[in-house]
Amino acid sequence: MRLGLPDIKAHVRASETALKYLTAKPRITVPYPEALLELPQGYRGMVKLNVETCISCTQCARICPSNAIKMHKRERKRLPGINYQRCIFCGFCVDICPVIALEFTDVHDLAFHTLPEHLFEPEGFAKGPPPPHVARGTRKVRTEIDEVRGFKYE
Amino acid sequence: MTLEVVEKHLELLIGPQHPGSGHMRLVAKLDGDIIVGFDPDVGFVHRAVEKIAETKGYVQIIPLVERPPLVDCVNVNLGYVLALEKLLGVEPPPQASYLRVLAAELNRVASHLYGIAIHAIMIGSSTMFMWPLADREVLLELLQDLSGARVTYSYVIPGGVRRGLPEGFKEKALKAFRYLRRRLRDYDDLFLSNPVTVNRLRGVGVIEMRDAVNLGIVGPNLRASGVPYDVRRAEPYCVYSDLDFEVMTRREGDAYSRLLVRIGEIEQSMKIVEQCLDKNPSGPILHESFLRGLSPKARAYMEQTGRVRFPALFSALKPPQGEVSVRVEAGRGELFFYVVSDGSPTPYRLRMVTPSFRNLAAFRHVMVGNRLADIPAIYGSLDYFPPEADR
Amino acid sequence: MMDSIEGFVNVILGLLFTPQIFVPLVYPGLLTAAVMAIVIIWLERKVAAKVQLRYGPLYVTKRMGGVTQLVADLIKFFFAEVIVPRDVDKLPFKLGPALLLTFSLLPVVALPVSGQFEAFRSDATLFLAVALLSVGPIYVIIVGWASNNKFALIGGLREGYLLVCYELPVFISALAMAVLYGSLDLVELVRMQGPGLWGALLNPFAAVSFLVATFMSTSRFPFEIAEAESEIVMGPYTEYSGICYGLCMAYSYIKLYVKSILFALVFLGGWLPTVWPFTLDPTLPGLIVAFKAAAVMLVGVFLRAVYPRYRIDQALQIGWRPLFALSTASLVWSLFMVGVKVGGWV
Numbered sequence: 001m002r003l004g005l006p007d008i009k010a011h012v013r014a015s016e017t018a019l020k021y022l023t024a025k026p027r028i029t030v031p032y033p034e035a036l037l038e039l040p041q042g043y044r045g046m047v048k049l050n051v052e053t054c055i056s057c058t059q060c061a062r063i064c065p066s067n068a069i070k071m072h073k074r075e076r077k078r079l080p081g082i083n084y085q086r087c088i089f090c091g092f093c094v095d096i097c098p099v100i101a102l103e104f105t106d107v108h109d110l111a112f113h114t115l116p117e118h119l120f121e122p123e124g125f126a127k128g129p130p131p132p133h134v135a136r137g138t139r140k141v142r143t144e145i146d147e148v149r150g151f152k153y154e
Numbered sequence: 155m156t157l158e159v160v161e162k163h164l165e166l167l168i169g170p171q172h173p174g175s176g177h178m179r180l181v182a183k184l185d186g187d188i189i190v191g192f193d194p195d196v197g198f199v200h201r202a203v204e205k206i207a208e209t210k211g212y213v214q215i216i217p218l219v220e221r222p223p224l225v226d227c228v229n230v231n232l233g234y235v236l237a238l239e240k241l242l243g244v245e246p247p248p249q250a251s252y253l254r255v256l257a258a259e260l261n262r263v264a265s266h267l268y269g270i271a272i273h274a275i276m277i278g279s280s281t282m283f284m285w286p287l288a289d290r291e292v293l294l295e296l297l298q299d300l301s302g303a304r305v306t307y308s309y310v311i312p313g314g315v316r317r318g319l320p321e322g323f324k325e326k327a328l329k330a331f332r333y334l335r336r337r338l339r340d341y342d343d344l345f346l347s348n349p350v351t352v353n354r355l356r357g358v359g360v361i362e363m364r365d366a367v368n369l370g371i372v373g374p375n376l377r378a379s380g381v382p383y384d385v386r387r388a389e390p391y392c393v394y395s396d397l398d399f400e401v402m403t404r405r406e407g408d409a410y411s412r413l414l415v416r417i418g419e420i421e422q423s424m425k426i427v428e429q430c431l432d433k434n435p436s437g438p439i440l441h442e443s444f445l446r447g448l449s450p451k452a453r454a455y456m457e458q459t460g461r462v463r464f465p466a467l468f469s470a471l472k473p474p475q476g477e478v479s480v481r482v483e484a485g486r487g488e489l490f491f492y493v494v495s496d497g498s499p500t501p502y503r504l505r506m507v508t509p510s511f512r513n514l515a516a517f518r519h520v521m522v523g524n525r526l527a528d529i530p531a532i533y534g535s536l537d538y539f540p541p542e543a544d545r
Numbered sequence: 546m547m548d549s550i551e552g553f554v555n556v557i558l559g560l561l562f563t564p565q566i567f568v569p570l571v572y573p574g575l576l577t578a579a580v581m582a583i584v585i586i587w588l589e590r591k592v593a594a595k596v597q598l599r600y601g602p603l604y605v606t607k608r609m610g611g612v613t614q615l616v617a618d619l620i621k622f623f624f625a626e627v628i629v630p631r632d633v634d635k636l637p638f639k640l641g642p643a644l645l646l647t648f649s650l651l652p653v654v655a656l657p658v659s660g661q662f663e664a665f666r667s668d669a670t671l672f673l674a675v676a677l678l679s680v681g682p683i684y685v686i687i688v689g690w691a692s693n694n695k696f697a698l699i700g701g702l703r704e705g706y707l708l709v710c711y712e713l714p715v716f717i718s719a720l721a722m723a724v725l726y727g728s729l730d731l732v733e734l735v736r737m738q739g740p741g742l743w744g745a746l747l748n749p750f751a752a753v754s755f756l757v758a759t760f761m762s763t764s765r766f767p768f769e770i771a772e773a774e775s776e777i778v779m780g781p782y783t784e785y786s787g788i789c790y791g792l793c794m795a796y797s798y799i800k801l802y803v804k805s806i807l808f809a810l811v812f813l814g815g816w817l818p819t820v821w822p823f824t825l826d827p828t829l830p831g832l833i834v835a836f837k838a839a840a841v842m843l844v845g846v847f848l849r850a851v852y853p854r855y856r857i858d859q860a861l862q863i864g865w866r867p868l869f870a871l872s873t874a875s876l877v878w879s880l881f882m883v884g885v886k887v888g889g890w891v
Contacts, residue, residue, distance in 0.1 A: 007349045013343045014343060014345075014347070017343040018596050018847070022595050022596050027598050027599055028599065029599045029600050040299055057466075059469055063211075088217055091303075091316075092214075092308070095316065096468060146329070166695055166696075172778060174776060278766065278767075278769065278852075280593060281596055281850045284599065285597065288597075288598050288599075350767045350855060351853055354854075354856060525858065526699070526777075
């Protein structure tokens with residue numbers, strides 16, 4: 001350690017920088033649950049099935065990296081069902097479907113009470129994920145990258 | 155007369171249940187405050203990634219190998235897909251290569267910001283822990299626009315990438331970089347020039363150039379000891395040979411210079427991304443041999459949304475027999491892939507040597523002779539990530 | 546009947562407001578110390594959060610910005626199980642936190658609230674306050690030793706090294722101020738910091754060294770060494786849980802509070818400026834001292850957002866070289882100032 005005089009200027013600059021943020025900048029935190037982030041188009045959330053379009057090719061079940069999709073026998077077709085405990089939201093199933101029968105929703109709330117609720121049969125898969133509980137008075141915000149503040153929410 | 159043997163050195167187990175140890179145990183032998191023996195005890199996060207890869211199809215391994223490095227996933231993803239493409243004999247179209255480099259460099263900035271944040275909290279600066287993580291949010295926002303997820307994007311696939319550049323991405327990215335450059339100045343004022351930081355980190359944990367090469371450490375740790383080795387320059391892959399960037403090197407080899415090398419690399423990565431956004435050629439983002447079997451409906455979807463439809467081939471990809479090895483520069487250092495294929499849908503062997511695994515050799519060498527309080531300072535400066543090393 | 550009740554109430558109130566009961570129990574004693582600790586810890590978390598672009602404690606009483614967060618934490622501590630490990634040294638382990646807190650609050654008996662209101666009148670209250678301050682840290686070492694835990698041992702020893710290091714500048718700075726004003730009595734010291742001649746202006750060296758030594762002794766960043774979280778878990782308090790942990794954590798903040806009041810009295814003019822006849826003795830002087838002490842504490846907790854922490858040997862080097870030299874220089878400066886005054890200038 002240097003025995004000389006302490007570097008007062010550097011100390012002052014550090015404190016000044018901290019003071020600048022103490023007095024000026026707003027917070028980057030989104031005050032969830034009073035404000036809810038609006039997710040952009042194409043966000044990889046939970047998946048929804050379109051039963052009429054599905055041609056039972058089973059490609060989605062084959063490509064799934066964590067074996068979350070399994071086919072169930074329904075009348076004359078086999079329809080996919082999904083196990084959300086295993087789903088890693090990679091989106092391979094949506095991208096490989098040759099008839100575009102699977103699509104992303106913007107729901108990613110993955111908390112259920114019991115394990116059987118995680119296993120979505122084709123009927124539940126077609127209905128889509130249950131909409132999340134949103135408290136009254138919640139406002140939706142969208143992030144926008146801002147040069148000075150990093151994020152602006154509106 | 156009887157002799158009594160008394161243990162003079164204190165053995166301290168800085169174990170997995172310790173705020174400053176990460177997912178590993180550090181066994182330190184102390185003589186007062188000075189470390190006389192040091193042994194990292196790793197393997198707590200071993201998840202048998204290489205063995206699981208022998209049971210999964212080639213495209214299914216993409217999310218699997220992305221999980222160990224976690225903060226730095228695009229680079230690992232890129233390395234694996236380059237190895238797979240070498241086996242398949244496929245070259246991605248030029249726009250796909252530029253998009254790969256763009257995503258990889260954005261991820262490198264995010265990875266370095268994370269490393270700096272962990273380093274800062276280990277030496278006690280909670281402000282410098284929160285600030286880089288908050289700024290990383292801006293980058294995650296950009297990557298979310300690009301790929302749809304905030305972490306583990308699985309963005310690079312054999313033959314190209316999954317999504318093209320969305321609308322307005324370039325303006326957003328340039329705005330984000332202006333913000334990041336302003337913040338880098340604030341980091342400098344608050345942390346890098348802070349006399350306490352300089353005292354804590356300068357001259358601590360010095361790795362000489364000769365030792366760095368002999369121990370085999372990689373990445374910014376190697377470059378901070380004076381060896382200007384970067385895989386992007388030594389064995390250029392994708393379009394790195396067309397891009398103009400500097401390899402940040404410093405000579406001192408102490409913890410402070412490792413920190414400065416990482417900050418410098420953030421700036422260089424931003425430069426690379428700006429070049430990619432300028433040069434971005436238009437064109438397909440997936441190799442045409444994979445587009446052959448797609449139905450007209452799928453092609454129309456691709457035109458409309460810019461997102462790729464996988465060919466049905468991907469669920470049962472069978473590369474020809476052979477073995478291939480590929481090196482890429484991940485955020486923490488050089489990453490090496492070795493894939494052996496025997497013609498079946500699953501690989502015969504996947505070997506993944508991660509940079510943190512190679513940096514492990516530095517621990518035993520560099521800690522001895524330093525003080526107890528230097529353990530977190532040096533650990534943070536080496537940017538060691540236990541899940542990546544343990545795979 | 547009513548007279549006797551009124552008389553009874555009068556007796557109780559009179560008893561409460563006698564200085565000997567009021568000072569240790571209410572102000573600046575136990576009650577105010579508890580309230581100040583609650584507010585200052587909340588402020589620390591809020592200030593650090595604002596600098597770090599986040600909210601800090603928010604939800605407990607939302608309209609007031611979460612100010613009663615610490616009350617919620619205290620209630621949680623009371624309900625948490627106090628685990629006494631099997632192999633610890635039982636008596637010091639159990640008594641340690643209580644004694645820590647007692648001795649950190651004890652110097653308060655020597656501090657006057659205003660010119661006429663103090664617990665006992667003596668002509669050496671400054672000496673008494675500073676001497677009582679040096680008893681507390683010994684219990685940190687005892688607690689660290691009794692915990693039978695290597696991390697606690699290392700933390701306690703670090704506090705032991707620092708203890709010798711920071712007590713000296715405190716003593717010498719206080720001595721310098723006593724020399725400057727020619728008295729060891731705190732009431733006298735405040736009276737002599739008459740119109741605008743505050744201690745900090747007359748002897749800035751002593752003020753700076755006293756302040757830095759205060760931050761060193763109460764684990765304010767960058768000197769948060771005894772309880773360095775990323776190196777030795779929680780230092781000497783590692784094995785504590787429940788209310789004992791709460792007491793240990795309160796120790797450093799209450800010590801900061803006591804030292805801030807001492808700083809305000811000796812260096813920042815105490816309860817001046819109060820202009821007769823608006824003295825409102827002893828309420829207004831007490832409030833003025835409390836505000837000045839709060840300002841000093843605020844500076845101390847703001848430093849958490851600015852600095853990392855020093856290593857133990859670096860902090861000791863700071864204490865024994867620049868800081869010790871500065872406090873000795875302040876003593877020489879005081880002697881010089883006294884000489885100048887005697888020469889007839891001031």
